[in-house]
Amino acid sequence: MKTIEVDEELYRYIASNTRHIGESASDILRRLLHIEQAPLSSEAVNEEAKAEAAPQLGIGVEQMLKGEEFASQESAIDRFMHILSVLYQENPSAFSQANDIKGRKRIYFADDEAALLASGNTTKPKAIAGSPYWVITNTNTGRKRNIIAQLMAAMGYGHGLIERVSQSI
Structure with missing residues (x-):
């Protein structure tokens, strides 16, 4: 491959x-x-x-989109973190694809905070709830949408669901 x-x-x-x-x-x-x-x-x-x-992908993500907990998230960072947590919960093994998603100069995901801090200034890493992963949060909303879209595509989600989820940030 x-x-x-x-x-x-x-x-x-x-x-x-x-x-x-x-x-x-x-x-x-x-x-x-x-x-x-x-x-x-x-x-x-x-x-x-x-x-x-x-298992069929997307059931947990669909429930998330319809749920009150997600709707109550006020900031783009909170929605971004919530989506990542749900993606991990739905398919932890496929979530490992996150390690391949990188920017030109930064890595976006890592197993620990230190790796993200070393990858650039003001990355503001946060732990993804319920997972062993950390993600940078100091990106604009467009980049967050792009990260989610890339991750979901790599995990095997359909285009329509990817668009709905990334636009919900």
Whole structure:
């Protein structure tokens, strides 16, 4: 598996063509470009079976969006932190994708406060409730939305839910 960087417009296009939860970017691009996939190895078949057995994503997030606790959050930071906590609670193993989300000069997530403090000035790290992760909070609302969108996409959430959640910040 290789990693490539794409601009925001291409990322949104790929994400908007997601047909089901957990569909990979490779699968989406293969479908859009009409490229057939090679037969699956036994390891890939096992991974696919695990993915099908995984709980459906989004139920906890949907409940959060409808809940009074989330609605009562007054600041963008509080809503951001609440969303991150719910994402972790819903799928802790997929949340590890957070470690791959970084800015040009800063890391956004870490296992401890010190790593975030070392990554830049005035990062204002906060612990994500119920998780072993910390996140920087000294970013504007647009960046917070982008962080949530990137994380949710990496975790396998659908485009529509990603948009609703990121816009709720």
